[in-house]
Every structure is written in C-alpha cells, then in structure tokens.
Amino acid sequence: MNWQNVATIARKDITIMLTRRALRIALILFPLALAIGFAQIIRFSDYSAAVLPQTLNAFLFFFINYTGALPANIASYSMVGEKIERSLEPLLATPATDGEILLGKGIAALVPPLVAIWTGMATLMAYCDFLTRGTLGALYFPNWTAALIMFGVAPLVAVMGVTFAVLCSARVSEVRTAQQLGALVAIPSVAIYIVTLNGTLQLDPASLGLMCAVLLVVDLALAFAARAAFGRETILTRWA
C-alpha cells in the first residue's frame, strides 16, 4: 500500500468536494445548528435530574443518523461523479492500485463529515454541560457512553455509509440515484434511535459496545464487497 497515493487521492477528492457550496454548508453549519438546537431544547425545558442523562444521550445519538447519510452522500458523488466525467480511466492508468484509489476516496468521504459531526457533538456536550451542571450537580459529559457514540458508533456507521455507497455506485450511473440509495444507510440508525426513545434499548456502554461489534462485522462484510466491486477491470468494462 502506497500511503502517498492514498493521501493524494483523498486530498484531491476533498478539494473537489469543498468546491460544492451545498456540501460546505452541510458540513459546517448543519452539525453546529443541530448542537445549538438541541441545547436550546434543554435550556427551555424543565427536565429533572432523573430524565436528563437519557435525554442528553438521545440527543448525542441523534447525530448518528447524520453520520451515515453524509459520508454516503459524498462517496456517491465521488464515485458516480467520476463515472459521469469518465475520469476513472486516467486514474486507473496511474500506478495507484485499486485498493489505494478506493481507500483514498473512502478517506475523503469519511474524514470531513466525521470531523464536522465530532465538532457538532463536542459543541452539544460543552453547551449542555454548561446548561445542566446546576441540575445534575456535576458535568455529565464526557462519559463512556458519549465516548462510545463518538469514537465507536459514529466512525463505524460512517464506514458503513461509504462502503454501502461504493456498492450502490457500481450499479447506477446517476449521482442523484446513488445518493438516494446511499441515504438508505441512515435507516438502521434511525430505527435504533426510535428504539432508544421508547426505552426498549438503553444507550449504555454495554449496548453501545454490542452495537459497535455488530457494526464492525457489517462494515467488514461491506468493505470486502466494495473492494470486489471496485476492480479496474470491472470499472472499465461494466461500469459504463
């Protein structure tokens, strides 16, 4: 694996990505707006100390819905965009291997949204700590649950979004269709979110650990499938 090639491809994709105004807004404003919005709900509601931890966890977990969809959207654009522009052929003619190209593109689709979402989560945690310190008598964040959501579930869901988008991109030739298919990745996290809201699933370290284990298995399976779909031979002879 030539990491310089991976970094070069990732940097190129991020440069192109940041030329899209809508995406810049989605990356920068939306996570911050979500954090501030949730904090305002805490601020103007009258949650008791018994209910607050569960509410704060639920708000933090809400970011996960966004964590799957945004990288999937970016990866779809990146893959199908190259397909439409026919720019994969010259890229495949370079010494970069299929794995390096896929990894570079994956990192480009993964890192900016993840950083944006972490920033949103960190803002939510800091703001909520400031607002709830009096009620709870201590800072609620950071804690193990938050750490597992941020650094376990979020990256794993983001990887799922990217790998799923690569698979979808192999089958479609239109960015919008690929993005719509990629957005399906948000369904499992929305379902989990609903289950946590009705109390069937507790957002505690044990259940989050289990969730991470399941996601890891799903990610590995999707990554192998994506790697198989992203072969230069397949791309040049069947992706057109």
Next chain:
Amino acid sequence: MIETTNLTRTFGHLTAVDELTLTIAEGEVFGLLGPNGAGKTTTIRMLAGMIGKTSGEARVADCRVGDPADARRLRSLIGLMPEEAGLYPDLSAARTLDFYGRLYQVPRDERAERAERLLTMLDLWDRRDARVRTFSKGMKQRLTIARALIHNPPVLFLDEPTANLDPEGARMVRDFLLQLKQEKRTILLNTHQLAEAERVCDRVGILHRRLVAVGTPDALRRSASEHATAIQLTMVTDAIVAAVRQAGYPDAVVDGNTITAGVDKPERDNPGLVQAIVAAGGDVQYVTGIVPTLEEAYLKLLGSDEPASER
C-alpha cells in the same frame, strides 16, 4: 518496446481482440486503424495493464503485461490519453497535473518544472489556474496530452487524440504529436483519421478484431490499390486509344481529352505509355500520377476482411 503474441480478449461470446501479434520498435510511432468496435481501445487497455487478457502474451518496455508483479512498473512507464478526456471539471489545469504527477511519484520540483513546460508548450500556461470546466474542448484535449506526459513516459498510448476537435485544434494536437515523434518516444496511436495516421505514423496496422494488415502507410497504399496514370491530350482520337490498349493497357479509360490507365510501376511504365501515345499522333499536355490514398487501401482491406470471430 511493445510486443504482443496472439493477444486475445473476449467478453463473453464476443471476441474483441483476436490473436493480435505485433511488434513496435523503440521510438516508433505506430498507428492502429479500424472502425468502431474493432478492438483498438481494448488493445490499449490490455497493453496498459488496465484490463486482463484472455490469452496470448504481451510485453511493454520489458514489463510482462498481466503479471501482477510488473503491474505498477508497467503503468508508471506508460502515458495514456484515453478517448474521453476524463478531467476533473473543478480542478485547475495546474492542480490536475500536480495530482497526476504525485500519483506517478514525480518529485515536487520536477513536477512543477514539467507542468510549466508542458502547459507552456500546449499554450495553456496563462490558464493554469482556471478551472477545467471553463476550458474549450481543444484546451481539454491539450491538457490530457500534458497529463499523459507529466511523468515523462517512454511509451505513449493515444486513443483518438483528435476526435471531436475542430480543424485548428486537431492541427495543434497533430503538430504536438510530430514533436513527440522527434523526441523518440514509442507511441501507439489509435485513430480514425487516416490522414493523421499517414502524416504522423511510421507504420500503421489495420485492426478489425484481428490484425488485417500492417506496414508503412506507403506500403499499405501500394499493396491494396493500383497506381494509375492520367494523361491529358489536346485531342483523343480512336488511333490513340487503340495504341494505348495495344501497348498493354486494355482497361484504359477515356474521359474527355484524358486517358487514364492503371500501371504497376509508374516510373517503369509511364515512359512506354507516353511513347505509344506520341507515336499514334497524340499531343501530350500533362502526365499526372494518381496515387491511391490510405483511405482507399483501408476500405479495400477492411472490405476483404471477415473476422472469424465475428458473430
């Protein structure tokens, strides 16, 4: 520099390239001619190590095509200009060359120096920071040439480099190809433009899934079509026509005051033909050699070809 032996590629039941055996010497410009679907692009993709071969052998610059151990080195020695420009519309010309230069492991200083030289030569330097989406078709095509050359490859694969260009743009690209020829790079040029092949290539091959013919443009012209000589007289009489036919040209055609006769070797046959006309009282004004074009040879060779694999 490029050598293939019975190189074959099939897609399901379709044979795209059928037992292609070809040798291209170092520094040679070889043109691959053929209609759409003849297997030209598949040949280039196989030789560039981008798709596999079904059978046969190929070597490019001492790299075995299809050998995973040689794959990275093979691609680093080849500059590819695909049929579709395949540029990133949101990158500038300079960023495009920098990106590909990095992937080809060109050191930073060399990358910048080469990009400047290529963009200057291709008349794009003033637009180096403009996004590619603002470029005309001709500018994009020139940028793809620069991209193919950013790592200074000894072997170039050019797939229809002047397709869809206006005459001015096509001429600029052709002039640049002639410049590349002087640099003694080995070039495999896929083209529909027979005049382009004739002007640029040392040898050409006519591909119709299998190699139908190969040789210099001149040799192909001669092998596939007859030379003819047109002789314009002040007046053509029956005696003159009879004399020409008796001199060994029974198929000579009369059109107004011009007699056209097929000849095997103009330099050998023309003097006798003219003598026969003069002896019959003809007053010769002009003698014009009619040289068959590569296009005529191409169409004739393709017309006589029916690939065995065609279904």
